[in-house]
Amino acid sequence: xxKKLKPLLKPTLALTIAIVAAWLILVVxxxxxxxxxxxxxxxxxxxxxxxxxxxxxxSPILFTGLSVxxxxxxxMMNIGAEGQFLGGAIVATVIGxxxxxxxxxxxxxLMVVGGALGGAIVGAxxxxxxxxxxxxEVIITIMLNYVFQYVVEFLVRGPLKDTTQGExxxxxxxxxxxxxxxxxxxxxxxxxxxGVAVAxxxxxxxxxxxxxxxxxxxxxxxxxxxxxxxxxxxTMVLSMVLAGALAGIGGAIEIGNNxxxxxTLSPGYGFTAIAVSALAGNNPIGVIFTxxxxxxxxxxxxxxxxxxxxxxxxxxxxxxxxxxxxAIAAVRSVKKTRKVKALKGGSK
Amino acid sequence: MSLILANFLAASMRMxxxxxxxxxGLIISERAGLMNISAEGAMLAAAFAAYALTAATGNNVWIGxxxxxxxxxxxxxxxxxxxxxxxxxQVVVGAGINMLCTGMTGFLFRRLFRGEDAIVSSMxxxxxxxxxxPLLSDIPFLNELFFxxxxxxxxxxxxxxxxxxxxxxxxxxxxxxxxxxxxxAADSLGVNVIxxxxxxxxxxxxxxxxxxxxxxxxxxxxxxxxxxxxxxFIAMAVVVLGKWHPGGAFLGxxxxxxxxxxxxxxxxxxxxxxxxxxxxxxxxxxxxxVILVSRSRTAAPSALGTPYVKx
Numbered sequence: 001x002x003k004k005l006k007p008l009l010k011p012t013l014a015l016t017i018a019i020v021a022a023w024l025i026l027v028v029x030x031x032x033x034x035x036x037x038x039x040x041x042x043x044x045x046x047x048x049x050x051x052x053x054x055x056x057x058x059s060p061i062l063f064t065g066l067s068v069x070x071x072x073x074x075x076m077m078n079i080g081a082e083g084q085f086l087g088g089a090i091v092a093t094v095i096g097x098x099x100x101x102x103x104x105x106x107x108x109x110l111m112v113v114g115g116a117l118g119g120a121i122v123g124a125x126x127x128x129x130x131x132x133x134x135x136x137e138v139i140i141t142i143m144l145n146y147v148f149q150y151v152v153e154f155l156v157r158g159p160l161k162d163t164t165q166g167e168x169x170x171x172x173x174x175x176x177x178x179x180x181x182x183x184x185x186x187x188x189x190x191x192x193x194x195g196v197a198v199a200x201x202x203x204x205x206x207x208x209x210x211x212x213x214x215x216x217x218x219x220x221x222x223x224x225x226x227x228x229x230x231x232x233x234x235t236m237v238l239s240m241v242l243a244g245a246l247a248g249i250g251g252a253i254e255i256g257n258n259x260x261x262x263x264t265l266s267p268g269y270g271f272t273a274i275a276v277s278a279l280a281g282n283n284p285i286g287v288i289f290t291x292x293x294x295x296x297x298x299x300x301x302x303x304x305x306x307x308x309x310x311x312x313x314x315x316x317x318x319x320x321x322x323x324x325x326x327a328i329a330a331v332r333s334v335k336k337t338r339k340v341k342a343l344k345g346g347s348k
Numbered sequence: 349m350s351l352i353l354a355n356f357l358a359a360s361m362r363m364x365x366x367x368x369x370x371x372x373g374l375i376i377s378e379r380a381g382l383m384n385i386s387a388e389g390a391m392l393a394a395a396f397a398a399y400a401l402t403a404a405t406g407n408n409v410w411i412g413x414x415x416x417x418x419x420x421x422x423x424x425x426x427x428x429x430x431x432x433x434x435x436x437x438q439v440v441v442g443a444g445i446n447m448l449c450t451g452m453t454g455f456l457f458r459r460l461f462r463g464e465d466a467i468v469s470s471m472x473x474x475x476x477x478x479x480x481x482p483l484l485s486d487i488p489f490l491n492e493l494f495f496x497x498x499x500x501x502x503x504x505x506x507x508x509x510x511x512x513x514x515x516x517x518x519x520x521x522x523x524x525x526x527x528x529x530x531x532x533a534a535d536s537l538g539v540n541v542i543x544x545x546x547x548x549x550x551x552x553x554x555x556x557x558x559x560x561x562x563x564x565x566x567x568x569x570x571x572x573x574x575x576x577x578x579x580x581f582i583a584m585a586v587v588v589l590g591k592w593h594p595g596g597a598f599l600g601x602x603x604x605x606x607x608x609x610x611x612x613x614x615x616x617x618x619x620x621x622x623x624x625x626x627x628x629x630x631x632x633x634x635x636x637x638v639i640l641v642s643r644s645r646t647a648a649p650s651a652l653g654t655p656y657v658k659x
Contacts, residue, residue, distance in 0.1 A: 025455075029459055030459075077437075077439045077653075079385070079439060079443070125635075129638070129639065133639065135638050135639065136383075136648055136652065136653075138383060138385070138439055138653070139584065139585070139588050139634075139638060140635055140638065142385070142581050142584065142585070143585060143631045143632075143634050143635050144631075144635070145581075146581070146582075146627075146628060146631040147628045147632055149628075150627045150628030150631075151625070151628060153624035154621065154622075154624045154625040154628075157621040157624060158621040158622075271443055271446070271447070274439070274440060274443040275444065278437075278440050278444075310455070310458075311454050311455045311457070311458035312454075313450060313451045313453075313454025313455055313458075313573060314451055314454075314455045315451065316448070316450045316451030316454070317447075317448055317451030317452050317455055318451070319444075319447045319451070320444045320445065320446070320447030320448025320449070320450075320451055320452075321444075321448065322444075323440065323441070323444030323447065324426075324430065324436075324441055324444040324448065327430070327437060327441050327444060328434055328436055328441075331434055331435055331437075
């Protein structure tokens with residue numbers, strides 16, 4: 001059991017250091033750190049309603065986090081979960097608006113499938129370019145984020161614009177496609193639970209199937225994987241298609257939650273996802289929990305601003321500290337395992 | 349009509365200036381093998397430092413500029429230490445630094461300059477003024493494009509040439525390129541890979557600092573939360589679009605600047621639907637450019653984003 005818990009030690013330590021550092025920054029700046037963290041806590045765990053809000057905020061981050069994690073397992077740097085999320089959201093919006101003859105469950109299912117497809121296409125582009133032309137996926141994914149952000153801005157001002165509204169937003173999706181709240185008086189919908197189920201599926205795919213083994217082998221050592229006969233190129237593309245589909249489902253779910261497309265649909269879920277995945281060591285099951293941490297921070301940021309006067313952006317300081325310390329901790333542990341292997345006389 | 353065009357070109361150049369300065373910094377650090385996505389955060393930190401110090405010193409813009417350069421170097425220093433020394437995944441730590449900078453500037457801005465819930469600070473600070481170059485600024489048309497700007501724009505022009513000379517004509521340039529292409533070979537030839545990568549990153553930090561200062565104490569004299577709005581990422585696109593060459597970066601920055609200016613022009617004439625699509629065009633162009641470039645040969649430094657482990 002201690003062996004199983006050991007991988008948790010470093011991230012936990014890094015998380016603790018980040019909390020202490022954030023606390024110190026608040027104290028030095030003259031804020032009541034206890035009050036600030038207290039309001040952050042209460043914003044999620046005060047009652048059933050706040051827990052629902054927290055899980056509601058976790059949903060998009062869970063899907064984008066899984067997206068980054070799958071790509072990272074194949075050593076593909078997916079900075080584009082943002083664009084894939086929006087790609088999925090666009091398709092889901094169109095389906096939600098125009099397929100209004102379908103009954104609720106079918107329509108929601110179609111939106112999710114459509115979202116996955118939309119995201120997968122956006123993810124396939126950098127995957128193919130990396131595999132065929134060795135073009136950096138970092139650059140392409142960043143560019144695609146902007147392309148799709150501007151496509152959304154265009155759609156909500158042009159073709160999809162709800163002309164009854166002053167502000168730029170799309171028509172609302174059909175009423176029966178609005179994700180029902182599972183508990184009365186809360187904003188808890190199916191998104192989080194679908195995310196948990198998908199995370200488990202992704203875990204099984206990665207660690208219990210041959211495809212997953214190939215994917216991780218390519219990520220671990222590309223040359224070695226190729227010499228054993230793995231088709232590295234198609235595996236790279238597959239990882240990005242999968243990553244795109246996951247983020248796209250997140251976008252579709254968020255449309256079911258928000259009821260219409262808007263240009264501020266994602267306040268950086270794709271970037272938060274990098275943090276979520278890093279903190280989880282790119283493990284899909286871990287992502288469930290780290291996404292909840294970031295959902296918790298996201299749900300509490302405005303509460304912290306209201307009651308302690310601390311800028312809502314302070315949550316980002318906290319997130320940044322977590323990512324940096326966790327990333328450092330991850331490197332150190334890799335070094336150590338290599339050294340131990342070398343001492344035991346294992347191969348390089 | 350020609351007045352509109354001249355104004356449009358001038359606006360394009362104004363918008364291109366910070367992108368070009370940051371891109372020139374990125375060219376050096378990427379050529380040395382570092383994939384630094386925290387240019388965005390560095391520029392934001394610099395924009396805030398410039399604003400804060402200009403305000404604190406009773407509108408001394410020069411102290412503001414120096415503060416911005418230090419802020420840019422500090423952020424680049426964090427990136428250098430974690431990615432070069434600790435060998436943390438560059439993209440991950442870069443994303444972390446961006447969050448830290450967005451959060452920290454927003455947090456400090458609210459703490460130091462804002463009342464309760466004002467979106468924009470009420471305090472406007474001084475800005476650098478335009479300097480019309482004698483004689484040249486009398487040339488019709490070209491003057492608006494090249495000769496009637498702040499010294500930041502002239503600095504950017506000069507640095508295009510300086511960067512070109514460094515890369516193409518000096519042994520330092522060859523060392524930088526070798527470190528980015530094949531660090532092990534460079535090391536075996538006696539090049540100090542680690543030191544050179546540190547130097548290249550800190551230099552890029554200086555450029556991010558100047559580019560960030562442009563946003564706050566050249567344009568408008570204000571700071572707003574997250575005011576870089578992705579310009580650090582655009583600078584990365586400019587580098588790719590320009591195939592890691594300073595002259596190419598100049599054209600790339602101008603393309604992004606022009607699309608911005610065109611969007612504003614359309615918005616002012618009441619059409620803000622198409623403008624948003626136009627903003628996306630340079631990004632799509634960058635993707636296409638990358639594909640075209642890689643058809644002929646790989647323009648990107650081979651060791652871009654890979655830490656160097658001396659063995």
